[in-house]
Amino acid sequence: MKAEIIAVGTELLLGQIVNTNAQYIAQGLADLGIDVYFQTVVGDNGQRLQDAIRIAKGRADIILFTGGLGPTQDDLTKDALAAMLGRQLVIHQPSMDKIEALFASRGAHMVESNRRQALMLEDSDPLHNETGLAIGNAFIEDGTRYILMPGPPREMKPMFDGPVKEWLQPVLTEQKPLYSKLLRFAGIGESSLEAELIDLIEAQTDPTIAPYAKEGEVALRISTKADHEAEAYAKIDEVIALIEPRVGQYLYAKEDIPTEEAVVRLLRRTMKKVAAAESLTGGLFAELLTSVPGSSSEFNGGIVTYTNEMKHRLLGIPLTQLEGPQAPGAISESTACLMAERVRDLSESDIGIALTGVAGPAESEGKPVGLVYIAIAPKGAATLSYTLNLSGNRSMIRLRAAKAAFYRLWQLLNENIQTG
Numbered sequence: 001m002k003a004e005i006i007a008v009g010t011e012l013l014l015g016q017i018v019n020t021n022a023q024y025i026a027q028g029l030a031d032l033g034i035d036v037y038f039q040t041v042v043g044d045n046g047q048r049l050q051d052a053i054r055i056a057k058g059r060a061d062i063i064l065f066t067g068g069l070g071p072t073q074d075d076l077t078k079d080a081l082a083a084m085l086g087r088q089l090v091i092h093q094p095s096m097d098k099i100e101a102l103f104a105s106r107g108a109h110m111v112e113s114n115r116r117q118a119l120m121l122e123d124s125d126p127l128h129n130e131t132g133l134a135i136g137n138a139f140i141e142d143g144t145r146y147i148l149m150p151g152p153p154r155e156m157k158p159m160f161d162g163p164v165k166e167w168l169q170p171v172l173t174e175q176k177p178l179y180s181k182l183l184r185f186a187g188i189g190e191s192s193l194e195a196e197l198i199d200l201i202e203a204q205t206d207p208t209i210a211p212y213a214k215e216g217e218v219a220l221r222i223s224t225k226a227d228h229e230a231e232a233y234a235k236i237d238e239v240i241a242l243i244e245p246r247v248g249q250y251l252y253a254k255e256d257i258p259t260e261e262a263v264v265r266l267l268r269r270t271m272k273k274v275a276a277a278e279s280l281t282g283g284l285f286a287e288l289l290t291s292v293p294g295s296s297s298e299f300n301g302g303i304v305t306y307t308n309e310m311k312h313r314l315l316g317i318p319l320t321q322l323e324g325p326q327a328p329g330a331i332s333e334s335t336a337c338l339m340a341e342r343v344r345d346l347s348e349s350d351i352g353i354a355l356t357g358v359a360g361p362a363e364s365e366g367k368p369v370g371l372v373y374i375a376i377a378p379k380g381a382a383t384l385s386y387t388l389n390l391s392g393n394r395s396m397i398r399l400r401a402a403k404a405a406f407y408r409l410w411q412l413l414n415e416n417i418q419t420g
Contacts, residue, residue: 001171003029003036004060006052008067008077009151010043021066021156028160032168033175033225034062044074050084057144062171064164067151069134071113077148078137082121085141089119092126095135102133121148127163131155138167145171176225179232183220183240184253184262186407190218196246200239207239215396216403217259252410259406260288266413267298274409275347276302277315277339279330279356280372285402300347305339315342329365331356336375337383344377352377353409355401360394372401376412384412 005022012019019041026036038059042052049068056063068077082089095118103110117134120126127136127147132155137148147164149156165172185193190213194201197220201209207224222239226232244251252262267274276285276299286302289295305311308322308330317338321327328334336354344352357372358364372388386408390397 001034001061001175002059003034003062003064004038004040004056005036006040006042006049006056006063006065007151008042008044008049008065010045010074012041012067013043021151021153024153024157025064025066025160028165029064030178030180032165032172033177034168034171044068044076046076046080046083049076049080053081053084060144062145062147062168064147064149066149066156069117069136069148069150071111071116071134073113075116078119078121081146081148085121087124088122090122091115092118092120092135095120095126095129095133099133125167127159127167129155130158130162136163138164176227178223178225179229179236180221180223181233181236181240181254182256183222183243183251184255184257184259185218185220185247185250186216186252186259186403186410188218188247188250189213193218193220193247193250197243200242207235209239216400219256249411250407252407252414258288259403259410261292263406263410263413264289264292264295264298266410266417268294270413270416272350272413273298273300273347274351274353275300275343275349277343277352277354278302278304279306279311279339279354280359281355281398281402281405282306284398285353285355285405288402288406300349303343303346311335311339315339315346317342329367331358331365331367331371331373333373333375333385333387336373337377337385340375340377341383344379350379351409351412353405355405357388357397357401359397359401370397372397372404374401374405374408376405376408378412384408 005025007019007022011017022039029036040052042049065077068075078089099114099118120135120137121139124137124139127138129135132150134150136159139146149159190211194211207222210221212219222236224232224235252259278285283304289299303314305314311317311322311330312319321335322330336356339354340352354375358367358369360369363369370390372390374386375383377383388404390400
C-alpha cells in the first residue's frame with residue numbers, strides 16, 4: 001500500500017509553523033508497514049487543494065489529510081474533497097451535541113460557523129476527536145482510502161494513534177511491519193562513510209541502507225519488512241556484519257543515542273569521572289554531557305576559561321605559555337594539554353578534557369577560523385591531543401568541536417574496555 005500525506009494550511013507554506021504532523025504520521029505509517037511515497041503541503045485554497053487531491057489519487061492507495069477541518073471559512077479540506085468527489089456534507093450529530101454542550105457549559109454564544117466542525121462527508125466513517133471539536137472522516141472511493149484529521153498536533157496524534165489505526169486495521173493485516181535498526185557513527189563524515197560502503201548501498205534491495213547526517217554525527221538506518229521480529233533482525237544483522245569490518249572504529253552505538261550518552265554509559269561502566277576545561281566551546285561540552293540523565297555521577301564539573309587571564313587564574317596556565325612573541329599561545333596543542341591536565345587534577349577526576357581553538361568569525365592569534373585543539377588527560381597515562389580543521393559558521397564549529405571531543409573520549413574509553 002502506498003500512502004500520501006497532504007498537509008493543509010497557508011501557515012505551513014509561509015514557514016510560520018513546522019510541519020511536524022507529516023513527520024509523526026510518516027513514522028507511524030512506516031511502523032505499520034505502509035510506505036509513504038509523497039508528502040504534499042497546500043495552502044488554504046480550494047482549487048489548489050483539489051488539484052493536489054487529483055494528483056495524489058493517481059499515485060496513492062491511502063491519502064491522509066491534516067488541517068482544514070476547523071470552523072473558519074479558510075478550513076476547506078472537507079469542502080474541497082466533497083466538491084471533487086460529488087459528495088454532500090452532513091452533520092455528525094454526536095459531534096454537534098458535543099460542540100453545543102461545550103458552549104453551553106461556558107455560557108458562551110455559539111456562532112453558526114462552529115457547526116462546520118461537526119460536518120463530515122456523507123457515507124463516511126467518523127473518527128472521534130478526543131481532544132478537540134472537529135470530527136475526523138474516513139472512507140473508501142474507487143479503491144482509494146481517504147482519511148481526514150485535524151491540524152493541531154494535540155488533536156491529530158491521538159486520532160491517528162486510535163481511530164485511524166483502528167480504521168486501517170483491514171489494510172494492516174495485509175502488510176508486513178517495518179523493522180529498523182539505527183547505527184550511529186562519529187569521527188567520520190557522511191560522504192566518507194558512504195564511500196566506504198558504496199557497493200553495499202548501490203546493491204541494496206532488502207534490507208535497505210539509508211545514510212543521513214546530524215551535526216557532528218552520521219547515522220545509517222537498516223530497514224526491512226518481515227512477518228516476525230526475529231526474521232527481520234536476522235536479515236538486518238547480516239547487513240551489519242558486512243558494515244562493521246569496514247567502519248566499525250567509528251560505530252559508537254547500534255541505537256538512536258547521541259555520542260554524549262554513549263560516553264556517559266562508558267564512564268559509568270568503567271567507573272570513571274571526567275572534568276572539562278573549555279575555551280572556544282564556552283561550556284557546550286558540559287551542557288551536552290549534563291543533558292544526559294544521571295550524568296552527575298560521571299561528571300565532576302567544568303570550567304569555562306575563555307580569556308587568557310581565566311586560563312592563568314583558574315587553571316594555573318603560565319602566562320609565558322599564553323602570551324608573548326615566543327609563546328605557543330592559548331590556541332595550541334600544548335595549551336590544550338595543560339588545560340586538560342590541570343582540570344583533571346583540580347577536580348580530582350580520572351580524566352580531564354579540554355578544548356581550545358578559533359570559532360570565528362575572525363582569526364585569533366593569527367590562526368585560522370576552524371582550527372581546534374582537543375586534549376584528553378587520563379590519570380596515570382600520557383595526555384592525548386587532536387588537531388582539527390573544521391568548517392562552518394561559528395555555532396557549527398563549536399558544536400562540531402564538542403561532538404569531536406565526545407567521539408575521542410568514547411574512543412579512549414572503548415579501547416580501555418577492549419584491552420581490559
